[in-house]
Amino acid sequence: MMNCQRATQLISQAQERPLSLSEKISLKVHLLMCSGCKNFSLQIPFLSQAMKAYAKGMDETSSDDLKK
Amino acid sequence: MRSTHPRDGAESVVTDTAILSDTAFLNDLRQQMLKFATLQLSNSHAAEDAVQEALVGALKNAKSFAGRAALKTWVFAILKNKIADTLRQKQRMVNASSLLHEDEEYEDYSELFDAKGHWQDDERPASWGNPQASLHQHQFWKIFETCLEALPGNQARVFMMKEFVELDMAEICSTVGITTTNLNVMLHRSRVRLRECLENSWFLKGERA
Numbered sequence: 001m002m003n004c005q006r007a008t009q010l011i012s013q014a015q016e017r018p019l020s021l022s023e024k025i026s027l028k029v030h031l032l033m034c035s036g037c038k039n040f041s042l043q044i045p046f047l048s049q050a051m052k053a054y055a056k057g058m059d060e061t062s063s064d065d066l067k068k
Numbered sequence: 069m070r071s072t073h074p075r076d077g078a079e080s081v082v083t084d085t086a087i088l089s090d091t092a093f094l095n096d097l098r099q100q101m102l103k104f105a106t107l108q109l110s111n112s113h114a115a116e117d118a119v120q121e122a123l124v125g126a127l128k129n130a131k132s133f134a135g136r137a138a139l140k141t142w143v144f145a146i147l148k149n150k151i152a153d154t155l156r157q158k159q160r161m162v163n164a165s166s167l168l169h170e171d172e173e174y175e176d177y178s179e180l181f182d183a184k185g186h187w188q189d190d191e192r193p194a195s196w197g198n199p200q201a202s203l204h205q206h207q208f209w210k211i212f213e214t215c216l217e218a219l220p221g222n223q224a225r226v227f228m229m230k231e232f233v234e235l236d237m238a239e240i241c242s243t244v245g246i247t248t249t250n251l252n253v254m255l256h257r258s259r260v261r262l263r264e265c266l267e268n269s270w271f272l273k274g275e276r277a
Contacts, residue, residue, distance in 0.1 A: 003185030036192035
């Protein structure tokens with residue numbers, strides 16, 4: 001059975017490459033049973049999204065910075 | 069270029085741009101760019117160079133931008149390219165073996181996972197609810213930055229190359245001198261750390277709106 005350490009590695013790698021079918025299946029089954037990894041799997045894509053927003057020039061923060 | 073002045077040289081290009089006389093805006097912008105560049109280029113001179121080049125490049129075309137937000141988006145796009153260029157040039161100077169030692173061999177996962185590879189009880193990721201809402205909060209970005217800066221140097225660098233400069237995997241591997249497997253490990257570790265930091269410092273704090 002897949003453990004959490006392995007599951008988080010696959011979740012991370014899914015940001016870089018498409019997972020194989022057997023990886024997807026093992027991961028999917030693990031996520032059904034493990035709320036921690038399920039949360040992790042939602043958070044890792046969010047990190048990428050946040051990095052992209054950050055890279056865009058931090059428009060959110062700058063508008064605040066300018067007010068001070 | 070720190071004291072770029074409207075009357076210096078490029079007059080014909082920039083005469084009717086109000087942005088150039090907005091010193092407060094330019095200072096803020098420069099600070100943000102520098103923070104950015106320094107996170108990725110361990111060398112502060114290289115960071116300063118990249119920032120100056122990007123800023124000058126963008127300001128030369130400042131007239132074509134409707135406003136500060138547009139200029140800012142543009143200037144960060146240029147900065148990103150400069151950083152990518154600098155990273156590529158640095159390729160030969162990186163000491164790959166030291167990098168692998170620091171990040172691969174002397175760190176283990178036992179704080180996070182038990183012997184069977186399952187989450188330690190106090191490390192299990194919690195639900196973040198709707199994290200997208202945080203993207204609009206000033207305080208979130210402060211925390212985000214602090215967490216990025218807390219990553220070990222080499223992890224931070226490859227993570228930024230991948231997620232911020234958006235180099236592809238092969239390019240990062242050849243630039244840093246590591247294998248794809250090594251890179252996967254480093255990206256995994258930096259995500260685990262960044263995630264944990266954001267959870268502890270933000271999502272579990274209950275201070276967000």
